[in-house]
Amino acid sequence: MRSAPKEDDMAKAILVVATHPGIGLTSTVLGLYHALDRKGVKVGFHKPVMQYDVESQDVDHSRAVLLHSSRAVGDDALVIRPEAVQQALDADNLDELMETVIQNFEAAKGDADVVIMEGLLETPNVPYAGECNRQIARALGADVILLSDARVSSVARLENRLDFAANAFGGYDKGHLLGAIVNYADGAGALSRAEIENSKAFNANFKLLGIVGSRPEIAAPRVSDLQQHLGATVLFEGESSTRRILDYVLFARTPANAADFLKPGYCIFQPADRDDALMATTISAKAGNNLACLVLTGPLPASDVVMNLCKPLIEEAKLPVLHLGTSSWEISKLIEKFNRYIPV
Structure with a gap:
């Protein structure tokens, strides 16, 4: 597989990856997109691999939401379908698939300086999500933001989830892991902001990028x-x-x-x-x-x-x-x- 294009040749890619399903991945990607947009950054959105809804076998709902709410190229030809990923895995040919990921990214970025990407969620129907996210980040030279959830029994549980997700991308010492966003803080049975801020998981190499409070009515x-x-x-x-x-x-x-x-x-x-x-x-x-x-x-x-x-x-x-x-x-x-x- 050819190496990722140099930074001068392409927009900066940021891949947002959730530690587990049901913690607000799509809303976080949408919020990050609009936060950068308000700062005056030329920001785009791209989802390299489609992930079908549970109820429908031909619609990626999160991609539809993000395309509707962002400046992005909505060409389905620039998104790899799950069947193609499964075929590449069966043939042990992910490198060739990543060539397509790079080509699609370059065609979809438009004039954006930063492109936010939503990672795949690990589900029974998508057991390859972790490997695919890792390969996409490597192919595009993307920075990675981990998304996790404050609705856990202890800070140690949150740290374990972040450790597991970070190890999939080479660990905290790798420069492309920017940090984490933690959703649902301060809710019933959830960690407080203070507990999250004092977690030993965060340091100069792996930063706490944001904490989002629990507001069930929004979801x-x-x-x-x-x-x-x-x-x-x-x-x-x-x-x-x-x-x-x-x-x-x-x-x-x-x-x-x-x-x-x-x-x-x-x-x-x-x-x-x-x-x-x-x-x-x-x-x-x-x-x-x-x-x-x-x-x-x-x-x-x-x-x-x-x-x-x-x-x-x-x-x-x-x-x-x-x-x-x-x-x-x-x-x-x-x-x-x-x-x-x-x-x-």
């Missing part, structure tokens, strides 16, 4: 995202575009027994013909209990009389109200398939 899907997924009818739009869903409740109890489940951020599913439940939910919303939304279910519509009584409360509370003509069992299956990634 939570919006009501409008759920409405599009379910194909539900909008009865009252309310604050559908801004309210976020922290949890879901199938409302089947009497109002007195269900009061504990009428909590801020909750999406309430209830049969449309349960007048008592409808009134209890709208009263709760009007009282300042900032519910995410109300989804009326089943083939029967809500009573016009009761809906007219509730309408002023719903409008004043800006409560999104949807209707879905399906059963609770079917709803539970739809929720399981709900894509909770950042919407494109």
